Amino acid sequence: MQHQDTLTTEKKTATQTYVATMQAAVLTAPKTVEVQEVPLPEPGANQVRVKLEGCGLCASNIPVWEGREWFNYPVEAGNPGHEGWGLVDAVGEGVTDVKVGDRVAALSYKSYAAYDIADADKVVKLPDTLAGKPFPGEPLGCAMNIFKRSDISAGQTVAILGIGFLGALLVQLAKNAGARVIAISQRDFSLDVAKQCGADEVIKMDDHYKIIQKVSELTNGKFCERVVECTGKEWPLNLAGELTAERGKLIIAGFHQDGMRQVNIQLWNWRGLDVINAHERDPQEYIKGIKAAVIAVEQGAIDPEKLYTHTYTLENIGEAFHDLTSRPDGFVKALITF
CATH class of the missing domain: 3.90.180.10 (Medium-chain alcohol dehydrogenases, catalytic domain)
Structure with a gap:
């Protein structure tokens, strides 16, 4: 031809x-x-x-x-x-x-x-x-864009819910930025991955109130300045709100694609949370993220x-x-x- x-x-x-x-x-x-x-x-x-x-x-x-x-x-x-x-x-x-x-x-x-x-x-x-x-560019770029939207910096305590590929990359990025990272996930294996990526604390995602109590103990009752939800599920999203400190930022990185969600807007409102939907629809924003991922991999910020x-x-x-x-x-x- x-x-x-x-x-x-x-x-x-x-x-x-x-x-x-x-x-x-x-x-x-x-x-x-x-x-x-x-x-x-x-x-x-x-x-x-x-x-x-x-x-x-x-x-x-x-x-x-x-x-x-x-x-x-x-x-x-x-x-x-x-x-x-x-x-x-x-x-x-x-x-x-x-x-x-x-x-x-x-x-x-x-x-x-x-x-x-x-x-x-x-x-x-x-x-x-x-x-x-x-180099699967789209998910690597997605991680970089979510990290940018999360406004994570040194000295903050960051909780990341759901340690799959995206969550593990965000653990690496948050640690590289100097944050203290609490990783929360269902599978024992994924918690091991979080440790390998540098998480300071890992918590099994099994009991709603026990998790809240544990994070409260780890943060002297202040909870986390940044919480990133990576699961795309309703329960972890509501758990993420509970773990976010007053005037903190709740970052929704999970892909919520299977229907409506009921969330505790009273809690979000009372604590004055910034709720960030960290998804980009503009392809050029994805391209910026992929370019940032190239640099991050070269420099060792993510592996x-x-x-x-x-x-x-x-x-x-x-x-x-x-x-x-x-x-x-x-x-x-x-x-x-x-």
Whole structure:
């Protein structure tokens, strides 16, 4: 298949031909995924095509994997993969800041596939210092943006509820900033991860009132200047409010996507809490976060590699989704690699 004249691709020899198709994961029904041969996408103006090295799995994928009445199946090929990184192998007309061969993290949305298309202004070049290292840019950038919104500084006591990939990164960032960190999570394994990331105290997320009492004891009854909720669940969100000090900041980092929430607004109001929904809808804010993550990894402020606990191929992505949902012991972050 010939590329359009507007595309810049790797040079061909007389014996080379372009592959017209690629492999991609397709969710054909709830809890049913197939690897299909689909057309190779072509970048349009101001777009690039990325030959993917890998893509992270995100907990936000669980509803479409499990099935909800508002989803239609089959889902588009490669969707909902949005944590991809790899090498640019083709660029569209008007692209000047990115070239073929650049290694990038991409903010794109069909990355459970061998290739994906991204807008040229939604990729971040990865430096040689990160060569060969996985870099799921979107969640790393998300952690940086949440940390920025949290306004964490030295001397503060920070509680982080839910130690998955995001929570563990935030433990690292808060410790790097000089804060005292209390990590609260359900799984014993995740509490061990929190310790490895530098948490000063760990508390099992089991009994609402015991947790409040424990944090009160640890803070001489003052509670925490910053509390970050990473679970996306109603009970931990209300617990987070109880743990936030007067005039403190409650940061909602969890993805609350499955309906209404009842919260203790009387408590929030009485304590004068600043409640921050630390989600960014502007893609360029995500790109800023990914760029900040590159620097943070280079400088050692975060070390995500020890959090990549499970790796799968595209062929066993069904197993990956199953583990993402069931969270076997030892599971923090899963990557699909190509």
